[in-house]
Amino acid sequence: MSDEDQRRIGAATLAIPAKPAESPHQRLPGVVLTLISCLVGGAVGYFAVHSLQGHGLLVAVSIVVGFLVVFWLQVVLHEAGHALAGIAVGLRPIALGVGPIRLQRGADRWHFRWTRAIQGIGGFAILLPPNGEQSVRQSAIYLFGGPLMNLAIAAIAAPFAFNASGSTAAIGIAVFGSGVFLGLVNLVPFVSGGWSTDGRQLLKLWHNSDETKAIMQLNRMAGLAMLGVRPRDWPMARELDLDLTTLPAHLGDAFARCQLAQALDRKDYANTAAHDAAARLATAFWTNPDGVRQFSAQLIACWAHEALGELDLATAWLQQCQGGLVDMTAQCATLRAAIALDRGDAATARTEWNVADHLRRHTFDAASRAMLDEELELLRHRLNASDTSGRQ
Numbered sequence: 001m002s003d004e005d006q007r008r009i010g011a012a013t014l015a016i017p018a019k020p021a022e023s024p025h026q027r028l029p030g031v032v033l034t035l036i037s038c039l040v041g042g043a044v045g046y047f048a049v050h051s052l053q054g055h056g057l058l059v060a061v062s063i064v065v066g067f068l069v070v071f072w073l074q075v076v077l078h079e080a081g082h083a084l085a086g087i088a089v090g091l092r093p094i095a096l097g098v099g100p101i102r103l104q105r106g107a108d109r110w111h112f113r114w115t116r117a118i119q120g121i122g123g124f125a126i127l128l129p130p131n132g133e134q135s136v137r138q139s140a141i142y143l144f145g146g147p148l149m150n151l152a153i154a155a156i157a158a159p160f161a162f163n164a165s166g167s168t169a170a171i172g173i174a175v176f177g178s179g180v181f182l183g184l185v186n187l188v189p190f191v192s193g194g195w196s197t198d199g200r201q202l203l204k205l206w207h208n209s210d211e212t213k214a215i216m217q218l219n220r221m222a223g224l225a226m227l228g229v230r231p232r233d234w235p236m237a238r239e240l241d242l243d244l245t246t247l248p249a250h251l252g253d254a255f256a257r258c259q260l261a262q263a264l265d266r267k268d269y270a271n272t273a274a275h276d277a278a279a280r281l282a283t284a285f286w287t288n289p290d291g292v293r294q295f296s297a298q299l300i301a302c303w304a305h306e307a308l309g310e311l312d313l314a315t316a317w318l319q320q321c322q323g324g325l326v327d328m329t330a331q332c333a334t335l336r337a338a339i340a341l342d343r344g345d346a347a348t349a350r351t352e353w354n355v356a357d358h359l360r361r362h363t364f365d366a367a368s369r370a371m372l373d374e375e376l377e378l379l380r381h382r383l384n385a386s387d388t389s390g391r392q
Contacts, residue, residue, distance in 0.1 A: 085145025120193015154179030
């Protein structure tokens with residue numbers, strides 16, 4: 001078989017799969033959600049009727065609008081609870097998001113961006129161990145922080161909800177109801193949109209399962225990246241005493257991303273195991289949680305370009321990179337610049353290079369910044385050579 005035939009076969013295994021009509025992810029069991037909703041909704045409704053008797057329609061409408069606003073604030077407080085609990089036990093905040101709002105740590109400061117909301121979760125808080133090590137105790141406190149913040153706010157609002165009247169009671173009821181609902185729902189162990197609730201993650205920690213050990217190893221590698229340890233030097237899953245085939249699919253995919261990142265950093269493009277990892281990520285793309293699958297898309301795009309030389313395939317995967325947990329604009333712009341140069345479009349390559357160079361400091365980990373700097377320097381030399389050739 002010729003190299004060209006092998007390349008075409010390899011590219012076929014990385015084709016973007018059709019998006020399924022329905023999400024395959026497990027949802028919160030209807031009976032549990034119904035029970036919690038009835039309990040919280042019944043209590044809120046009772047005290048609302050009791051405290052707001054004699055008030056007009058305008059007040060009632062104000063209560064509904066106020067509840068929606070307060071519920072959004074409770075999501076903010078939930079993620080703040082995670083962040084504060086994590087900071088208290090030595091973790092370092094990396095990125096925070098609520099709906100379309102994102103805050104991300106960069107090389108010099110925090111950066112704000114506005115993007116689409118992530119399906120399956122109202123918000124997130126990413127905290128990593130600054131020294132590359134994270135204990136079960138740190139993880140448990142971090143996970144408890146979100147629900148406990150909601151329940152604590154609900155407890156503070158309870159006297160106003162139960163004993164006050166008029167607008168004070170309305171605010172108290174909204175704060176109490178939303179706090180209890182979010183606090184309890186997040187402590188129930190289930191999966192929504194591919195995301196595990198705090199309760200499910202705490203349950204896995206309690207059992208000290210292989211799933212927990214795998215997550216700890218992934219956190220370790222992320223923490224090492226913050227210290228500047230590049231993927232080519234990461235300790236991989238083979239150091240763990242566990243069978244990756246027994247793990248949930250999304251964790252196997254996470255290790256596949258690490259394996260692919262390692263091969264790309266080593267420029268080991270003949271690595272068949274890395275190509276198998278890329279093919280796995282492509283096949284499972286839509287089964288991965290929104291927010292995470294964008295990492296897969298960026299890595300597959302790099303592999304398609306660098307290992308296979310498939311410019312159209314790489315460009316197609318780049319279109320799937322928007323809206324992830326963290327901002328990968330600099331990495332994507334760097335790859336678009338390389339693709340443009342390969343197509344002979346130096347003007348577009350220069351524009352994308354400038355975008356990547358401007359945004360490179362938004363990247364939160366030192367390892368990624370070092371890799372970006374290396375790629376941008378290589379592209380700069382190629383651009384200069386292209387400019388020189390064009391003038392001759």
